Amino acid sequence: MTGWGILKSLWVTFKHLVVTYIEDLRYGKRRYFTPEGVEARRSSDVRGIFTVQYPEEKLPVPEAFRYLPFLIYEEGPDGEKQMRCTSCGICAKVCPPQCIWIVRKNDPQTGRPIPTPAAFYIDVDICMNCGFCAEFCPFDAIKMDHDYEIASYDRLSEHIYDLEKLAKPVTYYASIRPTDYALEEAARAQKGSAKKAETTAG
Amino acid sequence: MSEAVPRIAQIPNLVDLFPDKVQPDTRPGYQGYLVGREHLLEVVQRLRDEYGYDYLSSVTGVDYLPEGKMEVVYHLYKTLGGPALVLKVQMPREDPRVPSLVPLYRGAEFQEREAWDLLGIRFEGHPDLRRILMWEGFAGFPLRKDWREPYFEEEAKPFKSRWPEGFVFRAEDRNPFGDNVQYPPGFDPETWTPPDDEAIYRVLKRASEEDDLHADTLVVNLGPQHPSTHGVFRMVVSLSEETILDLKPVMGYLHRNHEKIGERNTFLQNMPFTDRLDYLCSMSNNFGYALAVEKLMGVKPPERAEYIRVMMAELTRFLNHIFAIGFLLNDLGAYFTPALYAIEERELILDIFEAVSGSRMMCNYFRFGGVARDVSPDILEKVRRLVYDRLPRKVDEMDEFLTRNEIVRERCEGVGVLTAEQAIANSASGPVLRASGVPYDVRRAEPYSIYDRLEFDVAVRYHGDIYDRYLIRLDEMRQSLRILQQVVRDIPEGPIMTGKPQYQVRVPPGEAYGRVEGPKGELGFYVVSNGKPNPWRYHVRAPSFINLTSLVDMARGAKVADVVAILGSIDIVLGEVDR
Amino acid sequence: MNENEMTSPGYEIPPELRHQVTITTLERIYNWGRANSLWPMMFGLACCAIEMIATAASRYDLARFGMEVMRPSPRQSDVLIVSGTVTKKMVPQIVRLYNQMAEPRYVIAMGACASGGGPFKEGYNVVSGIDKFIPVDVYIPGCPPTPQALLNGLIALQKKIKRQSLRDLPWYQKGPAEPIPVPVLGPDLMDPRKFALIREVTHRQAVQDQQEGEVAHE
Ligand code: SF4
Numbered sequence: 001m002t003g004w005g006i007l008k009s010l011w012v013t014f015k016h017l018v019v020t021y022i023e024d025l026r027y028g029k030r031r032y033f034t035p036e037g038v039e040a041r042r043s044s045d046v047r048g049i050f051t052v053q054y055p056e057e058k059l060p061v062p063e064a065f066r067y068l069p070f071l072i073y074e075e076g077p078d079g080e081k082q083m084r085c086t087s088c089g090i091c092a093k094v095c096p097p098q099c100i101w102i103v104r105k106n107d108p109q110t111g112r113p114i115p116t117p118a119a120f121y122i123d124v125d126i127c128m129n130c131g132f133c134a135e136f137c138p139f140d141a142i143k144m145d146h147d148y149e150i151a152s153y154d155r156l157s158e159h160i161y162d163l164e165k166l167a168k169p170v171t172y173y174a175s176i177r178p179t180d181y182a183l184e185e186a187a188r189a190q191k192g193s194a195k196k197a198e199t200t201a202g
Numbered sequence: 203m204s205e206a207v208p209r210i211a212q213i214p215n216l217v218d219l220f221p222d223k224v225q226p227d228t229r230p231g232y233q234g235y236l237v238g239r240e241h242l243l244e245v246v247q248r249l250r251d252e253y254g255y256d257y258l259s260s261v262t263g264v265d266y267l268p269e270g271k272m273e274v275v276y277h278l279y280k281t282l283g284g285p286a287l288v289l290k291v292q293m294p295r296e297d298p299r300v301p302s303l304v305p306l307y308r309g310a311e312f313q314e315r316e317a318w319d320l321l322g323i324r325f326e327g328h329p330d331l332r333r334i335l336m337w338e339g340f341a342g343f344p345l346r347k348d349w350r351e352p353y354f355e356e357e358a359k360p361f362k363s364r365w366p367e368g369f370v371f372r373a374e375d376r377n378p379f380g381d382n383v384q385y386p387p388g389f390d391p392e393t394w395t396p397p398d399d400e401a402i403y404r405v406l407k408r409a410s411e412e413d414d415l416h417a418d419t420l421v422v423n424l425g426p427q428h429p430s431t432h433g434v435f436r437m438v439v440s441l442s443e444e445t446i447l448d449l450k451p452v453m454g455y456l457h458r459n460h461e462k463i464g465e466r467n468t469f470l471q472n473m474p475f476t477d478r479l480d481y482l483c484s485m486s487n488n489f490g491y492a493l494a495v496e497k498l499m500g501v502k503p504p505e506r507a508e509y510i511r512v513m514m515a516e517l518t519r520f521l522n523h524i525f526a527i528g529f530l531l532n533d534l535g536a537y538f539t540p541a542l543y544a545i546e547e548r549e550l551i552l553d554i555f556e557a558v559s560g561s562r563m564m565c566n567y568f569r570f571g572g573v574a575r576d577v578s579p580d581i582l583e584k585v586r587r588l589v590y591d592r593l594p595r596k597v598d599e600m601d602e603f604l605t606r607n608e609i610v611r612e613r614c615e616g617v618g619v620l621t622a623e624q625a626i627a628n629s630a631s632g633p634v635l636r637a638s639g640v641p642y643d644v645r646r647a648e649p650y651s652i653y654d655r656l657e658f659d660v661a662v663r664y665h666g667d668i669y670d671r672y673l674i675r676l677d678e679m680r681q682s683l684r685i686l687q688q689v690v691r692d693i694p695e696g697p698i699m700t701g702k703p704q705y706q707v708r709v710p711p712g713e714a715y716g717r718v719e720g721p722k723g724e725l726g727f728y729v730v731s732n733g734k735p736n737p738w739r740y741h742v743r744a745p746s747f748i749n750l751t752s753l754v755d756m757a758r759g760a761k762v763a764d765v766v767a768i769l770g771s772i773d774i775v776l777g778e779v780d781r
Numbered sequence: 782m783n784e785n786e787m788t789s790p791g792y793e794i795p796p797e798l799r800h801q802v803t804i805t806t807l808e809r810i811y812n813w814g815r816a817n818s819l820w821p822m823m824f825g826l827a828c829c830a831i832e833m834i835a836t837a838a839s840r841y842d843l844a845r846f847g848m849e850v851m852r853p854s855p856r857q858s859d860v861l862i863v864s865g866t867v868t869k870k871m872v873p874q875i876v877r878l879y880n881q882m883a884e885p886r887y888v889i890a891m892g893a894c895a896s897g898g899g900p901f902k903e904g905y906n907v908v909s910g911i912d913k914f915i916p917v918d919v920y921i922p923g924c925p926p927t928p929q930a931l932l933n934g935l936i937a938l939q940k941k942i943k944r945q946s947l948r949d950l951p952w953y954q955k956g957p958a959e960p961i962p963v964p965v966l967g968p969d970l971m972d973p974r975k976f977a978l979i980r981e982v983t984h985r986q987a988v989q990d991q992q993e994g995e996v997a998h999e
C-alpha cells in the first residue's frame with residue numbers, strides 16, 4: 001500500500017521522541033548534570049537524549065586521549081623544575097610534520113653539551129596530534145595532554161609553545177594518565193634495581 | 203585440474219606469450235613485466251580479451267631520476283579474483299610519452315590525468331588530458347624529483363634544523379614573499395591572464411542542433427561550495443532543460459600534496475598522514491599502508507594484532523556505511539533526521555577508537571608488524587555489547603526506517619544506473635561495483651590478514667541504481683557485524699607487535715602494492731623503496747577518486763536534482779579524492 | 782543565557798521583578814543578541830569539517846548556542862568556520878564567500894590547517910593559514926579539534942562579541958566596507974595586494990639568473 005512505508009518511517013521517529021520522555025522519567029534527576037548521567041548517555045544502551053551539555057557537563061576523555069604534547073618536569077627539593085628531557089632529539093626526528101625545534105644546552109664553563117634543552121618549541125599550528133613524540137621518547141619526557149580548551153584570539157603569540165608553556169609537573173601527568181604512569185614507574189623501578197644488582201654483583 | 207584450464211590464481215607467463223615485446227622485471231625486489239611502449243596497447247588488449255584481465259586497478263607514474271627514466275606502472279586484475287599482473291612501461295625522462303589506456307579501460311582516465319598533472323607524463327590518445335588536481339597554468343610538475351616546493355628544506359626528513367642544529371624559524375620567514383609561493387624568474391603578475399574555465403566547458407557535450415531545436419544547453423556549476431557535494435567538489439553539468447547531457451567533475455580543491463610529502467617522510471611518518479586521506483575511515487587507511495610496507499619488510503603481525511586490525515577495519519566500515527546512508531538521505535532531502543541517527547552510532551564507535559588509539563578520527567593506530575596499543579578487556583567488552591546487541595538493532599531500525607519508504611524508493615529506484623560492464627571498465631570498486639552485480643571483494647579475491655578464516659558473504663546487488671547502492675551498504679553492515687562477532691569471540695591473547703616498536707624501520711629496496719577492501723572500495727598503496735629511510739615513491743590508489751569516473755555514466759540522462767543523490771550514493775570523501 | 786548576563790552590573794532588581802525586568806545598556810543587549818544567534822555557514826573543507834558535523838549532531842548539539850541553522854549560503858550566515866586545509870586552489874572561493882557574507886561577520890579558524898597550515902604546511906598547494914587572506918577572530922588548535930574543543934572556541938567567540946563596543950566595530954562605521962581582493966591563480970597563488978612585491982622579487986631573480994648565466998659562459 002502506498003504510504004505504508006512513510007508511516008513506518010514516521011513511526012520510527014515517533015518512537016525516538018517518546019523514548020526521550022520515558023528515559024527522562026526513568027532516570028529523574030540523575031539524568032542531567034551528574035557524572036553518572038553523562039556516563040549513561042554514552043553507554044551502549046543509551047536511548048532518548050544523547051546530548052552532553054558542554055560546557056556544563058563534559059564528556060570525560062579516555063586515558064589514551066591525545067591532544068597536544070607537553071614536557072614533564074620533576075620538582076626538585078627546593079621547587080626548581082628539573083626537565084626530564086635530555087634533548088636527545090628523537091621526538092624531533094620522529095615528528096611527521098617536523099614541528100618540534102630543540103636547542104641543546106651547553107655548559108657555560110666547559111662548553112660541553114649537557115643533557116637538557118636550552119629551548120624547546122612546538123608549533124601547534126603544524127602539530128598533527130599523532131602522538132609519535134610521546135610514543136618514542138626514551139625518557140618518558142614528552143607526553144600527550146588532555147587539555148583541549150585552548151582556543152585563542154591570536155596565533156602568533158599563543159600558538160608557538162615554548163619551554164615555559166610546555167612544561168608541566170609530573171604530578172599532572174600522573175593525574176591524567178594514571179595507568180600509564182604506574183606502568184612507567186614500575187618499569188623504571190625495575191630497571192633501577194636491575195642496575196643496582198648489576199653494580200653490586202660487579 | 204587439467205593443464206589446459208588456466209587457474210585463476212596463476213599469472214600467465216607473458217614472456218612466452220609475447221616474445222620480444224615483454225621482459226620480466228629483474229630488478230631486485232620488483233615483480234611483473236616491462237613492456238615496450240609501442241607494444242603496450244596490443245599486449246594489454248590481448249590480456250584483457252583473452253586472459254580475463256578486465257580490471258585496471260591502478261596507474262602509477264614513477265620518476266626514477268638517477269636512472270633518467272620515467273616509469274608507468276599498471277596493476278591489472280581479473281574480476282574473478284587472483285593476484286595482480288604488474289606491467290611497466292619505461293621511457294626516457296626527456297620524452298615521457300605512453301599510449302593512453304583509456305580506449306581499453308575508461309577507469310584509466312583520471313589516473314592518467316593525474317600522472318600528467320603531477321609528473322608530466324603525456325598519455326597519447328587520451329580524450330581529455332588536462333590537469334586534474336592542480337589548476338591549468340601551474341608552473342611545473344610537482345611530483346618530479348627535481349621539482350621543489352617553496353618551503354623546500356631538505357630532500358628527506360628528519361630536517362637537521364630541528365635537531366641537532368636547533369635553528370628555529372618559521373617557514374614563512376624564509377620565503378621572499380612571506381608565504382608558500384614561488385614564481386618563475388622574470389614573471390610579471392600584471393601581464394598574466396588567468397586561464398579561464400573554457401577548457402572545461404568546451405569538452406562538455408551539448409545538445410546538438412538537429413535533435414532538439416527548442417532546447418538550449420545550459421551549463422551549471424555545482425560546487426565547490428555546495429551543501430550537497432560532501433566537501434569541496436565541483437561538478438560542471440550541461441543541461442537540456444532538466445536533463446543532464448554531460449557532466450565533468452572538477453577536483454583538486456583539497457589537494458594536499460599527500461604523495462609529495464609522503465616521499466619526504468620516513469616510512470613510519472606516513473602513518474598519521476594516511477589517517478587524513480579518507481578521514482572517515484582512518485583505520486582502513488592505516489591497514490592498507492601497513493600491509494604494503496609489511497610486504498616490503500617481510501614481517502607479519504602476531505595473531506592478536508591481526509584480530510585487532512580486522513576488528514578496527516570492520517568497525518570503520520560500519521561507521522562509514524551508516525554515515526554514508528545518513529548523508530545520502532540528507533541529499534535526498536530528508537533533512538538531517540537519518541543523518542543524526544547515524545551519527546549517534548558513529549559516536550559510540552568513535553568512543554571505542556578514542557579509548558584504544560587516543561583520537562576519535564585520526565587514529566594512527568597501526569604500526570608495521572602490529573598495532574600501537576593493546577585493547578583492554580573493558581573496551582573489548584564494550585565492543586562486544588555494541589556488535590552483539592546495539593548495532594544489529596540499529597541496522598534493523600535503519601532498514602525499517604528507510605528501505606520501504608516510498609519517497610526513498612521513488613527517488614532511488616532506477617536512477618543513476620551503472621551496468622556491470624560499465625562498472626568494470628570504469629575500475630569502480632567497493633559498494634559501487636558490487637551494487638552493479640559484480641561480486642568482487644578484495645577480502646575474498648585476494649585475502650589478506652585473517653579474512654580467509656572468517657565467515658562472511660560478499661554482498662551483491664544487481665540493479666546498479668541508487669537504491670541498490672543504499673541496500674548494499676545495509677548488507678555490508680550486517681556482514682561486518684557478522685565478522686565482528688566472530689572476531690570478538692575468537693580474539694586470542696598474546697603480543698600485539700612483532701619485534702620492538704621502532705621509529706626507524708629498515709625497508710629493503712623493492713616495490714610493493716598493498717590493497718585492502720576499504721569501505722569505499724579498493725584502497726591500494728604502491729610503495730617503492732630504495733633502501734633509504736624514506737620511500738622513493740608513495741602512491742595511493744584512492745577508491746573515491748576512481749569511483750568518480752562512473753559519475754558521468756550514472757548521471758547522463760538523469761535529472762539535475764538526481765545528480766546530488768547519485769553523488770551521495772557513490773560516497774566520496776574529498777580527502778581521498780584529492781589527496 | 783540567564784538574565785544575570787544581560788543585566789548591567791550595579792543595578793539591584795527587586796526580587797519580585799526578577800526574570801521579568803532587566804536593566805541594561807543598548808550595547809549590552811545588542812551584543813547579547815548577536816552572540817546568541819550566530820549562524821554558521823555550512824561550509825566544510827576537510828577532516829575538521831567532519832568534526833564540525835559531529836558538533837552539530839545530537840551529542841554536542843550546536844543548537845544549544847543558537848547556532849542550529851547552518852546556512853549553505855554566505856548571505857545568510859554570520860560565522861565562517863574555516864574547517865580544514867585551505868588549498869591554493871580553494872582560497873579564491875573562500876575569499877569570495879567571505880566578501881559575500883553580510884556584516885557583522887566572524888571567522889573561526891578551526892584546526893591546525895586553517896590556523897597555520899597544519900601538517901600539510903610544506904605542501905605546494907597549501908596556504909599557511911587563512912589569516913593571510915581574511916581576518917580571523919578565534920583560532921582553535923588541534924588536528925582535528927574535538928567537538929568539545931570546537932564548542933569551546935565558539936564560546937570564546939561569543940565572549941569576544943560580548944566585549945565588543947559598537948562604536949569602533951568596522952561594520953558600524955560610515956561607508957561601505959572594502960572587499961578583500963580575490964587571489965588569482967597563476968603559476969602559483971597570487972595575492973593582488975602583493976603584485977608589486979612579486980614583480981620586484983622575480984625581476985631580481987631574473988637578473989641574477991642572467992648574471993650567473995654570463996658567468997657560466999665565461
Ligand atoms: S622529549 Fe624525549 S625524545 Fe624529545 S628530546 Fe627530550 S628526551 Fe629526547
Ligand code: SF4
Nearest residue numbers: 095127128130131133
Ligand atoms: S604529536 Fe606528532 S606532530 Fe605533534 S609534536 Fe608530537 S610527533 Fe610532532
Ligand code: SF4
Nearest residue numbers: 828865892893894924
Ligand atoms: S587540522 Fe588536521 S584534521 Fe583538521 S583539516 Fe587539517 S589535517 Fe585535517
